[in-house]
Amino acid sequence: MRTTPFTDLVGCKLPLQLAALGGVGTEELAQEVAAAGGLGMLPMGLGLPAHPAGALGMGFLLPYLPTFEGIAEQTRGARVVEFFWGEPAAAAVKAGHQAGALVSWQVGSAAEAVLAEAAGCDLVVIQGIEAGGHVRGTGPLDELLPETLASVSIPVVAAGGIGTPERVRELIDARAHAVRIGTRFLAAREAGVHPKYLAALIAGRAGDTVLTDHFDDDGDWPATVRVIRASLDGAQSVGNRSTLPAASGSEQPGMMPWYAGLSIDHVHRPQSAREIVAELTSLLD
Known part of the structure; x- marks a missing residue:
């Protein structure tokens, strides 16, 4: 298996990172990805296990960021602390470093990646518009990745619409240092998605997803997200603007966001997290 x-x-053994999957990510899912050789990620609010099976990290969303002291306290024992949705801030990076962790920032442009490196980040995730959930990238990953690689000297992780071993190999061959994957792991047996959400993922296709700014926590987090259209219709019918997924x-899963990226085309059945990791990295030598 190639190293990067x-x-x-x-x-970790594999150049693969689990997305934090806020609201539906679980400790079991993160542990299984880590045990399979990738970087397992927990969403903020979940505790880190005392004896992790491998490399684990925690993701923080800037609109809901705790105090910097709280970041350091919550992430002690984490290998990576990741921040998302906001301009890279040296104070947040310092808090992650004080916990003894590497610090990553998920960005949507090469310019933002430069700011992340200047703020002291150890690595950066560049997200393409193909991603599900909250989408910061405004262009396709294949354009953003080379721009970012040319702009920073720290490791670069590619994210957005990645769902097959062929695509993983293509991005690693294009000099991405790892891939970050969310949608495929929503169908992992260890994930905490509602059965109706899971069924929609399995039945859905890329054309069933839509970018929308409807889900904004009543104005507290104005951001573009990619969801399955049926869930947007359901949420609009009852006026639900919460970003919490099903x-x-x-109790009302059809009225909540069903986040999904364009890689929904490759979600065919429930699988274990280890099976998904093995499949996605099967063409890396």
Whole structure:
């Protein structure tokens, strides 16, 4: 299995990162990805296990960021702390470093990646417009990746619409140091998605997704997201603007966002997280 600056830095076997999957990510999912050789990510609010199976990280959303002291406290033991949705800030990076973690920032442009490196980040994730969930990228990943690689000296992780082993190999061959994947792992048995959401992922296609600014927590987080259109219709019918996705215990799953990227085309059935990791990295030598 080929190594990259990402695997060397993070200390994992595979150049693959799980997206944090806020609202439906679970400790079990992160642990299974880590045990399979990737970087497992937990969404903020979940505790890190005392004895991780491999490299684990935690993702933070800037609109809901705790105090910098809280970041350091929540992430002790994490290998990576990742921030998203906001201009890279040196104070946040410092908080992650104080916890003994590497710090990553997910960005939507090469210019923002430059700011992340200047703020002290150890690695950066460049997100293309093909991504599901909150979408910061404004262009296709194939354009943003080479621009970012040419602009920074830290490892670069590619994200957005990645769902097949062929696409993983293509991006690594294009000098991405790792890939970050979310949508495929929504169908992992260890993920916390509602059965109706899971069924929509399996039945859906890229053309069923839509970019919208409807889900903004009543104006507290104005941001573009990619969801399955049926969930947008359901949410609009009852006036729900919450960004919380349809988790396993949700009472009105059809009225909540069903986040999905263009890689929904490659979600065909429930699988274990380890099966998904093995499939996606099967063409890397």
